[in-house]
Amino acid sequence: MSMISADRLSVGYDGIPVEKDLSFSINRGDYLCIVGENGSGKTTLMKTLLGLIPPVSGRVVFEAEGPGNKGIGYLPQQTIVQRDFPASVTEIVLSGCQGKSGLRPFYNKEEKALARANMEKMGILQLKDRSYRELSGGQQQRVLLARALCATKNLLLLDEPVSGLDPKVTMEMYDLIRKLNDEGITIIMITHDIQVATMYASHILHLGAKQFFGTTDEYLSSKAGKFFMLRQKGGVMI
Amino acid sequence: MISKLIEYLSYPFVRYAVIVGILIALCSSLLGVTLVLKRFSFIGDGLSHVAFGAIAVASVLKISNQMLLVLPVTIICAILLLRTGQNTKIKGDAAVAMVSVGAMAFGYLLMNVFSTSSNLSGDVCSTLFGSTSIITLSKDDVWLCLVLSVAVIIVFVLFYNKIFAVSFDENFARSAGTNAGIYNLLIAVVIAVIIVLAMNLVGSLLISALVIFPALSAMRLFGSFKKVTVFSAILSVTCAFLGIMVSILAATPVGSTIVVADILAFAICCLTAKVRRTS
Ligand SMILES: Nc1ncnc2c1ncn2[C@@H]1O[C@H](COP(=O)(O)OP(=O)(O)O)[C@@H](O)[C@H]1O
Ligand SMILES: [Mg+2]
Numbered sequence: 001m002s003m004i005s006a007d008r009l010s011v012g013y014d015g016i017p018v019e020k021d022l023s024f025s026i027n028r029g030d031y032l033c034i035v036g037e038n039g040s041g042k043t044t045l046m047k048t049l050l051g052l053i054p055p056v057s058g059r060v061v062f063e064a065e066g067p068g069n070k071g072i073g074y075l076p077q078q079t080i081v082q083r084d085f086p087a088s089v090t091e092i093v094l095s096g097c098q099g100k101s102g103l104r105p106f107y108n109k110e111e112k113a114l115a116r117a118n119m120e121k122m123g124i125l126q127l128k129d130r131s132y133r134e135l136s137g138g139q140q141q142r143v144l145l146a147r148a149l150c151a152t153k154n155l156l157l158l159d160e161p162v163s164g165l166d167p168k169v170t171m172e173m174y175d176l177i178r179k180l181n182d183e184g185i186t187i188i189m190i191t192h193d194i195q196v197a198t199m200y201a202s203h204i205l206h207l208g209a210k211q212f213f214g215t216t217d218e219y220l221s222s223k224a225g226k227f228f229m230l231r232q233k234g235g236v237m238i
Numbered sequence: 239m240i241s242k243l244i245e246y247l248s249y250p251f252v253r254y255a256v257i258v259g260i261l262i263a264l265c266s267s268l269l270g271v272t273l274v275l276k277r278f279s280f281i282g283d284g285l286s287h288v289a290f291g292a293i294a295v296a297s298v299l300k301i302s303n304q305m306l307l308v309l310p311v312t313i314i315c316a317i318l319l320l321r322t323g324q325n326t327k328i329k330g331d332a333a334v335a336m337v338s339v340g341a342m343a344f345g346y347l348l349m350n351v352f353s354t355s356s357n358l359s360g361d362v363c364s365t366l367f368g369s370t371s372i373i374t375l376s377k378d379d380v381w382l383c384l385v386l387s388v389a390v391i392i393v394f395v396l397f398y399n400k401i402f403a404v405s406f407d408e409n410f411a412r413s414a415g416t417n418a419g420i421y422n423l424l425i426a427v428v429i430a431v432i433i434v435l436a437m438n439l440v441g442s443l444l445i446s447a448l449v450i451f452p453a454l455s456a457m458r459l460f461g462s463f464k465k466v467t468v469f470s471a472i473l474s475v476t477c478a479f480l481g482i483m484v485s486i487l488a489a490t491p492v493g494s495t496i497v498v499a500d501i502l503a504f505a506i507c508c509l510t511a512k513v514r515r516t517s
Contacts, residue, residue, distance in 0.1 A: 050413040074413040085275050085406055088462035095403040099414030105396045131461020151414040 002063065003028050003155070003186055004049065009058035011041055011048040017056045018044050024205055024213040028154070031178075031187045033197035035228075036207030042190045043077065045207065046159055049188070050074055071099075073148030075158040078140070083133060089143050090128045093119055096150025111150075118146040122176070138169035145176070156180065158189040174200060194228050239487060246486050254380045255492075256482055261387035262439045263448065263478030263496070266432050267470045268394045270453025271463065272405040272425060281319055282449045284334035285433045286442035288315045291341030291348075293437075298352040305382055309434050315341075316430035320422055383438060386431055393428060401425065402463050439478070440493030448474070451500035455507035477503055 005025035010017040019041035026032050034042050047053045049060055050072060073096070096118075097111040107115075119125045122142040127135065132143060141161055148156055158177065162170040178200055181187045191197055197204055198216050206212040210224035219225040246252050273282060292311040296304040319334055394401070403411040404421045412418045436445045452470035460466045481496030488495075 047409070050409075052409055052412055071415075072413055074410050076407065076409050079407070082407065084457075086271065086457050086461050086463055086466045087402070087406055088464075091402065091463050092406065095399070095406060095411070096414065098399060098403040098411060099416050101399075106399065129462075134461060147410070151410075157413075 002026055003030075004063070004188075005061050006049075007059055007061065009045075009048070009060060010056040011044045011053075012056045013044070013053065015056055019207050022058070022205075022207075022211070022213075024203075026186065026188065026203070028186055029181070029184055030203055031181045031201045032189070032203045032205060033201035034188065034190045034205045034207065035192060035194050035197050038192070040207040042207055043159055046157055046188070046190060050157060071152050071154070073150075073152035073156045075141070075144050075148050075156070075161055077159045077163065078144075085133065087132050088128070089119070089124060089130055089132060089135075090115065092132055092143055093128075093146045093150060096147035099151055114150055115146070118149040121149070122146040136169075137164050138166075138173065141165065141173060142176075149180075152185070154184070155186045156188070158187065160190050160192070162191070162193075198225075198229070242487060243483065252486065254377075256479070258380055258383045258387075259439055259478050259482050259492075259496075260475050261384065262435045263474040264471055265387050265390045266436045266445070266448045267452040267474035268390070268467065269401075269425065269429060269432065270449050270451075270470055271457065271466055272401060273429070274450055274453050274457070276405055281316070281334055281429065282433060282446045284319060284338035285312055285316055285430055286437065286445040287338035287345075288312055288341040289434055289437055290442040291345035294345030294348045298348050303378060305379070305434065308437075309431065312434050313427050313430040316426040316433075317423060320426040379438070383435060386435055390428055390431055390435075393424070397421065397424060398467075406463075440496060444493050444497050447497040447500055451497075451504050452477070455500075455504045458504075458507045458511040473503055473507075474500070 002025035006022050009022045010020045011022070012018040022045070024032075034045065036042055044053070048055050093115045094107055094111065097107060097114060101107065101111065116125070116128075119128055122145055124139060124142050124146060127139060127143075132140060135143065145158075145161070148158075156177075161177065162173050165173060174196060177187060177189065181200075189201070198220060201216050204212065204214065204216055204219040204225075206219070206224055206228070210227070212219060212222055212224045214222070220229070247256070289308050289312045292308040293304055296307045299307075301307055315337060319337065400416065400421050401424075403416055404418050404425070408418050408422075411421075432449070433445055436448050440448050452474040453466070455473055456466040456470035460469055477499035478496050481499040482492060484490060484499075485492045485495040
């Protein structure tokens with residue numbers, strides 16, 4: 001059985017769909033990229049998968065856990081609130097353990113060790129006492145990724161993890177994500193760079209007028225894929 | 239001057255005022271960061287107006303212990319306002335504005351029509367600016383303040399990590415399995431309790447200053463949530479203590495003196511931050 005599947009899923013707000021009739025399924029270890037133009041509903045779909053907003057119609061089925069969605073790591077698009085929030089790197093990464101700790105008021109040894117291990121993995125251990133708001137964009141994303149890793153062992157949902165990063169840091173970020181995927185973590189990532197999507201992903205979900213779901217190879221030979229690859233190569237970013 | 243202070247402090251009601259004032263100042267600084275960063279600053283303002291309205295109703299109904307009416311009404315309004323802030327058609331700030339102005343008008347109208355007091359504008363003024371109420375607290379009020387302050391502090395410490403997670407990134411917290419709704423509710427209730435407490439100290443118009451200035455000052459100087467929280471608590475307590483002392487010695491109104499102290503502290507913190515950045 002697949003890890004997550006969507007069955008004729010429509011996503012949107014207040015009962016009004018943004019994107020209709022999505023059907024797809026993801027297996028353990030897959031790397032799915034969600035692509036599509038701005039406003040096509042990528043973020044809305046991700047929030048629905050996370051259970052943050054209810055589906056307009058259709059349903060999302062999880063393999064093991066129910067709709068409580070315990071154990072998903074999420075890297076949201078950054079919000080304005082976080083830009084000037086006074087918080088140290090350690091405080092933020094530790095907060096990734098929050099979901100599991102239930103009503104226990106303080107973090108225990110294992111959780112602190114987990115946070116430390118994930119900071120090390122993301123190469124930010126030397127920043128652990130620094131303030132989040134003083135870090136560069138790339139460092140901030142690594143912090144949020146380390147936090148997401150504290151919340152999950154097997155599934156990461158990433159919403160435009162490289163937006164606002166310079167090309168070099170962007171490539172480092174993508175390599176990091178691929179390494180996590182190689183370790184067996186299932187990845188669902190939103191990007192609007194189709195080149196990158198076809199380079200890294202095993203599956204592609206294209207939202208918008210020309211909906212598509214399939215493997216990357218299928219996508220490249222499909223009409224939608226060819227059309228959009230061409231458009232982006234021509235320098236027209238969508 | 240010192241001898242005058244010692245003489246004043248030998249009166250039990252002055253000592254009560256100092257203790258209660260310090261506890262209230264401590265409580266009100268705790269949620270400052272959360273309120274500022276979740277863009278809830280205005281809620282403190284709105285709720286204090288609601289509390290004003292409730293006090294007006296309580297005094298018209300001649301309820302002897304006004305807190306018993308004011309506290310539940312303010313808590314209910316806090317819950318409703320936080321709700322609308324999240325996801326309804328009326329935007330959060332508009333809802334707060336409507337409720338607060340409405341409660342204010344209603345309260346003043348009631349006081350004006352039904353009041354038997356000979357000094358109506360004096361009553362209204364002291365409710366708004368808290369002029370002398372801290373000194374005139376009854377022993378019951380002092381106990382209630384003590385119990386509520388201690389409860390607020392305990393709840394804050396126990397839920398500190400949750401409050402951090404929910405204020406920093408609510409969507410992440412929810413996706414990781416934290417019941418953000420419950421903690422938002424908790425935050426709302428705690429804010430309401432703090433507002434009602436702080437009305438005793440500074441009156442309803444100045445509460446926002448008491449809640450927000452220490453947090454803003456601390457955010458200028460520190461970059462971690464823990465340091466900001468601890469420093470704003472220390473700052474708030476210091477300012478409240480100094481404010482109360484000055485107001486005793488110089489016979490100035492307690493509430494505004496404390497708030498002026500908070501503003502001075504904010505200015506000093508801003509300057510310090512600037513000097514540190516340029517050096
Ligand atoms: N909270 C919201 N309430 C109502 N509509 C929204 C909300 N957030 C986004 N939308 C609308 O939903 C559509 C899809 O948005 P989104 O999923 O963020 O697009 P994408 O991430 O693909 O750029 C947009 O037209 C946007 O205006
Ligand atoms: Mg988006």
